[in-house]
Amino acid sequence: xxxxxxxxxxxxxxxxxxxxxxxxxxxxxxxxxxxxxxxxxxxxxxxxxxxxxxxxxxxxxxxxxxxxxxxxxxxxxxxxxxxxxxxxxxxxxxxxxxxxxxxxxxxxxxxxxxxxxxxxxxxxxxxxxxxxxxxxxxxxxxxxxxxxxxxxxxxxxxxxxxxxxxxxxxxxxxxxxxxxxxxxxxxxxxxxxxxxxxxxxxxxxxxxxxxxxxxxxxxxxxxxxxxxxxxxxxxxxxxxxxxxxxxxxxxxxxxxxxxxxxxxxxxxxxxxxxxxxxxxxxxxxxxxxxxxxxxxxxxxxxxxxxxxxxxxxxxxxxxxxxxxxxxxxxxxxxxxxxxxxxxxxxxxxxxxxxxxxxxxxxxxxxxxxxxxxxxxxxxxxxxxxxxxxxxxxxxxxxxxxxxxxxxxxxxxxxxxxxxxxxxxxxxxxxxxxxxxxxxxxxxxxxxxxxxxxxxxxxxxxxxxxxxxxxxxxxxxxxxxxxxxxxxxxxxxxxxxxxxxxxxxxxxxxxxxxxxxxxxxxxxxxxxxxxxxxxxxxxxxxxxxxxxxxxxxxxxxxxxxxxxxxxxxxxxxxxxxxxxxxxxxxxxxxxxxxxxxxxxxxxxxxxxxxxxxxxxxxxxxxx
Ligand code: ADP
Ligand code: MG
Numbered sequence: 001x002x003x004x005x006x007x008x009x010x011x012x013x014x015x016x017x018x019x020x021x022x023x024x025x026x027x028x029x030x031x032x033x034x035x036x037x038x039x040x041x042x043x044x045x046x047x048x049x050x051x052x053x054x055x056x057x058x059x060x061x062x063x064x065x066x067x068x069x070x071x072x073x074x075x076x077x078x079x080x081x082x083x084x085x086x087x088x089x090x091x092x093x094x095x096x097x098x099x100x101x102x103x104x105x106x107x108x109x110x111x112x113x114x115x116x117x118x119x120x121x122x123x124x125x126x127x128x129x130x131x132x133x134x135x136x137x138x139x140x141x142x143x144x145x146x147x148x149x150x151x152x153x154x155x156x157x158x159x160x161x162x163x164x165x166x167x168x169x170x171x172x173x174x175x176x177x178x179x180x181x182x183x184x185x186x187x188x189x190x191x192x193x194x195x196x197x198x199x200x201x202x203x204x205x206x207x208x209x210x211x212x213x214x215x216x217x218x219x220x221x222x223x224x225x226x227x228x229x230x231x232x233x234x235x236x237x238x239x240x241x242x243x244x245x246x247x248x249x250x251x252x253x254x255x256x257x258x259x260x261x262x263x264x265x266x267x268x269x270x271x272x273x274x275x276x277x278x279x280x281x282x283x284x285x286x287x288x289x290x291x292x293x294x295x296x297x298x299x300x301x302x303x304x305x306x307x308x309x310x311x312x313x314x315x316x317x318x319x320x321x322x323x324x325x326x327x328x329x330x331x332x333x334x335x336x337x338x339x340x341x342x343x344x345x346x347x348x349x350x351x352x353x354x355x356x357x358x359x360x361x362x363x364x365x366x367x368x369x370x371x372x373x374x375x376x377x378x379x380x381x382x383x384x385x386x387x388x389x390x391x392x393x394x395x396x397x398x399x400x401x402x403x404x405x406x407x408x409x410x411x412x413x414x415x416x417x418x419x420x421x422x423x424x425x426x427x428x429x430x431x432x433x434x435x436x437x438x439x440x441x442x443x444x445x446x447x448x449x450x451x452x453x454x455x456x457x458x459x460x461x462x463x464x465x466x467x468x469x470x471x472x473x474x475x476x477x478x479x480x481x482x483x484x485x486x487x488x489x490x491x492x493x494x495x496x497x498x499x500x501x502x503x504x505x506x507x508x509x510x511x512x513x514x515x516x517x518x519x520x521x522x523x524x525x526x527x528x529x530x531x532x533x534x535x536x537x538x539x540x541x542x543x544x545x546x547x548x549x550x551x552x553x554x555x556x557x558x559x560x561x562x563x564x565x566x567x568x569x570x571x572x573x574x575x576x577x578x579x580x581x582x583x584x585x586x587x588x589x590x591x592x593x594x595x596x597x598x599x600x601x602x603x604x605x606x607x608x609x610x611x612x613x614x615x616x617x618x619x620x621x622x
Contacts, residue, residue: 003028003049010052010078012579012601017042019197023169024049027132032192033169034138034183038199039313040294040320043171044071047134051108052080056131056166057101060110063140063149064290066270068110071292074573079603081105085121086112098124113151116158125158130166133159135187137289138170142182147289156188168192173316176309176389199312199389203319206381207328207401208374210467214330215246218300221328222252222280229273230298232282233305233314235338243302244282257283274570276561288314293570294321295577300328304335304375306342307367308388311374321578328401331375333432333470333490339368341488365486376474378402378515407515415439415461415472416512420482420494420501422457426450428493432484435492436469468516475514549584552619556580559615563608574608575599587620588613 003024007013016024019035020042026033027050037043051058062068068084075082083097083106101109102124115121133155135141140149159165170183170192184192211217218232234240237258244256255269255278272278274293281287285305299318305311311329319325343364352360370388377384381400383393397403418439423430426438430450437444438452441459452458461469473492476482481498485491494502503509545553557571557580564571575583579599588594594609595602 001053003053006049006052007045008601010080010601010603011045012078012595012597012599012604014598016045019195020046022193023195026193026195027167027169028053030167032167032189034180034189034192034194035169035171036180036194036196037171037173038197038201039173039316040201040322041173041197043136043173044074046171047132047136047169048075048080048108050169051132051134054131056129057104057106058108058132058134059125059130059166060108060134060136061113061116061152061155062110062136063113063147063152065112067136067290067292068112070290070570070573072110073569075108077569077573077604077607078601080108082108082110084110085115086110095120102128104128113149113154117154117161122158122161125162130162130164132167132169135168135170135183137172138183138187139172139174139179141186142174142179144176144178144182153186156186159188173313174309198386199391200382200386200393201316201319202399203322203324204315205324205326205328205399206315206385207326208331208381209328209401210331210375214302214332215243217330218243218302219247219250221298221300222247225298227279228297229276229279229293229295230300231287231296231314231317232280232300232302233287234282234284235303235305235335237284239302240282240284247280247282252280253278254280254282257281257287259284259286275564276571285310285314288317291317292320293317294572295323296320296325297323297577298326298328300330302330304329304331304339304371306339306364307371308374308385309367311371312385312389321572321576323578323581329375336368336372336484337488337490339371340365340486340490343368343486344488369486373478376471376478378405378407378517406518408518409513410516411511412472412475412514412516413510413512415464415469416476416481417501417505417509418457418460419469419473419476420498422455422460423482423492423494424498424502425455425457426452428491430492431490432470432473432492436466436473439469440464440466442466471516472512472514475512479512481512545584548620552587552616553580553584555615555619556583556612559611563611575604575612583612583616587616589617589621 007016019037023033023035023046035043035046047058047060065086065088068086072082072084083101085094085097089097098120100106135155140147141152142148168187168189170187170189172183209217232243234243237260240256240258244254247254255272257266257269269281273281296318299315305314315327318327343361374384380393380395380397380403382397383395386393419435422435422439434450434452437447438455438458439461441462447453477484480495481501483493483495485493500510560571560574560580564574576599579597582597586593586597588597591605591609594600594613595605
């Protein structure tokens with residue numbers, strides 16, 4: 001079978017995506033290959049398809065048991081023999097799997113890196129033909145990455161022991177240069193073909209909001225997205241606990257995940273989420289690595305993560321199936337301070353010498369600043385992210401909260417001068433809240449205790465709302481007229497440029513113009529108010545589901561859940577949301593029509609085809 005036939009027969013897809021074909025051809029030509037593609041781009045097929053075509057066994061190294069289980073489950077569902085070897089197997093299961101492997105039953109075997117150089121595994125590997133070692137999540141070899149795994153360094157020890165060097169392929173979604181170079185060096189890739197695809201994820205909507213009441217905002221969102229599956233990230237374990245119990249009190253079905261829970265509970269909660277038993281998981285950043293769940297419809301951040309790498313990785317867990325999904329960051333000024341604290345007290349860096357630690361901290365602060373500016377910017381959010389990763393965006397994406405907000409350009413010079421003046425008059429000793437409150441003339445205990453009510457700028461702009469003053473202050477930071485210290489106190493300081501604002505009025509000082517949302521902001525809440533219909537665009541232009549199709553979708557989803565429950569696999573492994581959507585549009589009546597649906601391969605047709613055809617017939621044609 002050729003690669004196109006395999007794609008159709010086993011995976012049920014009609015065509016390869018951008019660069020999948022290049023990567024597959026490179027491997028088949030016997031060349032080491034490195035694929036750098038964003039989450040959901042379809043990296044797995046790039047090594048799975050060559051593995052099925054090459055003579056010999058392909059080993060896939062993967063960092064997590066849950067990932068291996070998921071992938072092997074998917075392959076088995078597609079009718080492909082594959083197995084995993086890791087610590088979740090009993091000794092008896094392990095040796096059974098190895099002996100089947102020896103007989104050549106599995107063209108693809110997933111192995112945990114720490115297994116590779118064990119005697120039992122080496123004994124197996126030395127007696128069969130290993131055609132390829134595919135390293136998934138390859139950034140785990142790099143100390144620069146967030147997910148460094150020392151056991152990944154054993155991959156080379158293993159390969160060195162083999163009588164014939166197999167092809168090595170490596171895949172990751174991490175884009176930075178250091179990580180890329182580390183992968184090539186450490187895995188000793190030989191003149192590899194390196195393919196990097198764009199990092200844009202067109203199906204993801206990006207939003208930033210700074211609501212007064214964060215919890216309420218999140219709650220409103222969840223109310224509008226009942227029955228959809230999503231992740232709510234929080235900065236600390238404590239927040240996870242708080243938000244999770246409030247949501248439960250408010251009647252939502254949610255579970256929680258953070259490193260402070262026992263292994264057993266973490267596994268159970270994660271499974272509840274993956275198997276769609278509980279739609280929402282509230283978690284710290286400990287959650288997510290190894291989650292291949294394709295039907296995550298939203299990722300909300302209750303607080304700003306420490307950098308854009310982390311944000312994009314976490315947000316990127318939404319919409320792996322290519323269907324529209326939303327990523328919304330609910331930001332508050334306090335988040336910066338929390339993150340500064342993490343940077344100053346980062347125990348990961350304990351073993352570093354003082355100089356290196358200082359460099360790392362400086363780098364972390366710089367990244368945090370870029371993350372903060374992501375929350376401040378009024379320009380296209382997607383563009384901001386892509387530029388951060390070294391790509392050029394279009395400047396307007398039409399699918400982020402900024403592109404969907406109507407802005408007007410406003411002269412804020414007066415506010416800017418008052419804010420800078422206030423900072424100077426109070427001798428650069430206070431944080432943003434105090435400065436903004438002073439200029440606004442707030443009558444709070446804090447302001448009085450700092451005697452800011454005696455500051456010459458106190459109440460200077462009493463008519464300008466606090467949120468607007470805050471936006472101006474943010475803008476001044478982005479433009480370099482003011483800065484905020486890189487510590488947990490976040491004190492507003494003057495810069496060299498501040499002098500331009502502090503000169504006497506009317507002198508040729510700068511005019512500060514900024515984009516501000518028009519007062520009645522109809523579209524800012526686009527991500528949360530109007531519920532967008534599934535991404536039919538991919539199949540049928542800009543259509544929307546009719547009511548009947550909508551109800552068919554729910555029926556198909558229920559059928560999928562039932563099948564998944566019986567087979568004890570996650571629902572998205574039976575069929576993805578995208579496949580169900582396509583079914584609703586195609587409304588197949590025959591086997592051939594059902595096989596034309598994206599994601600329906602022959603093997604899956606044999607297993608589930610008739611049940612789905614019946615369900616469609618009952619709901620559409622009677
Ligand atoms: P990655 O590892 O790059 O994050 P996956 O390999 O998990 O992505 O694939 C993401 C999703 O895209 C899966 O549901 C997969 O079946 C689907 N997919 C992969 N290749 C194609 C293709 N050529 N056409 C349609 N869907 C695809
Ligand atoms: Mg993957």
